[in-house]
Amino acid sequence: VSSGNTGAIAAGGVILLGRIPGIDRPGLGAMLPVLNRPTLLMDVGGTVRCKPINLFQFAQMGSIYMKLFRNVENPSVRLLNMGEELTKGDEVISAARQLIENSDLNYQGYAEANDIPNGISDVIICDGFTGNVVIKFGEGLGELLKDQFKEEYANHLLPKVGLLFMWTAMKRVLGRFDWEKAGGSPVLGVNGTVIKVHGRSKSKAISYAILGAANFAEHNGVGRIREEIARGGAQ
Template sequence: MGGDHAPGEVCKGALAACSKYPDLEVVLVGDGSQIEMSIQGAEPFVTKRIHIVHTDEFITMDESPTVAFRKKKKASIRMVMDMVKSGDAQGCISAGNTGAVVAGGVLILGRIEGIDRPGLGVPIPLPNRITLLIDVGATVRCKPINLYQFAIMGEIYMKNTLGVKSPVVALLSNGEEEIKGDEVVCEARNMLAGGNMEFMGYVEGKDIPLGVADVVVCDGFTGNALLKFIEGVGEALYKLLKEEMEQRVLPKVGFLFLLPMLKEIWGRFDYEKYGGTPLLGVNGVVIKAHGRSKARAIDNALKVASDFANHRGVDLIRDGLDRGGM
């Protein structure tokens, strides 16, 4: 029930995923009558793998996550977390309240032993690679150990889920020199430099779009602001280009020749292509989809969840922490 286009687009995404992946089963948790209307007319070989669990309680985007989570025992987000914990589901996806998703992961599923705080990692498509930005909102105020653990979890995710053989890890700071950064960032840098990973040191915000690293580590406040800025720049450039085309004749003609290339470039920065963001560090597969997700994004988020579960992502993080001496 979470997100700007729920439950209709969420249901469409589930139907699309089940039509492509014959071994996938999806449980839709929310208003049963709305869900049933949204899946009417689908092929029987698809709907037989769609299950509906009804609830009248939902956590809205403007509610306090922890308060709502404790009060609403039958909230849809809470119910899907319970299903993952009990083993009735191998993973869960939500396009709803990010704070509620994080709270559910911590309160219901619990943290992996040794993990102090979970992190949300967003894959950002760049010209020469995909860069995982972690954290983007799960842990706003971080300690050095949090940043260090984000790096370990991000490296494991990129290696085992996205197939990067030797992920390069960087730490976001206000300069490349070792003297830059506050006390938290400086201490995290020392920890990462002594860790068992390919750590390149500091990067600045300007370096991220150039694809200099496979994993970029930062606190949740900075990461969330940076992610929203990247999204905003993309939308602003699109609007600016459209306005220029409407005002001038020659650019309109040139635009016809540039259109195929522009579509390809725009597609590389399409968040829907990558579906969702894994909440790393909790005892279960939890994928946070964008609040504006439509059917295609939900479809891809289900693929992300399925791959993470099939690749034993949680176990791999647990094993990686053990090898790292955490």
């Protein structure tokens, strides 16, 4: 478990632990608290520049992870793109789409960034640069909304009165977006258990990440992903 530099953690994991056979580059997965169901966004910083095969392998590992650890029977997979049309995106995205379409993965097409909060897919795949931008924008937007709410609450009487009736529901909603309880982000593709936590993590977030790492190791996460990849991925 580490809160250090994402690229260094991914590279260090590969150097110290090696890769799962059949995986070229590791990917960092982040669980997003979207509408109706959690969504795994991958990669969010492990591999900044991706080849089509990397995106395909992220889709494999992400689908396996959701099936084994989130009890999703047949995880849906989408590629993050600038539009839903087949003509959108660059050569890497197009080639990755063809690889995923020709596999046994439950591929549902492209997803746009505004689709993510609606829970359009169980797994959304992108390169590490794009994923890192998406997740940090989400963090910043969440902080902005929280600050705006505090300002309204502090300066006006009616919101204070309304909060008395809404507090229980508000706590439940805010709890879903508590990144400190997320348990960190698994670095998938490394031949060992590696969990990345936010750089500003304190004891609460790190303790949840340690619990997440222990759960992943106890359930033989690496071994099960290795077995699935050897059998041809999520089938």
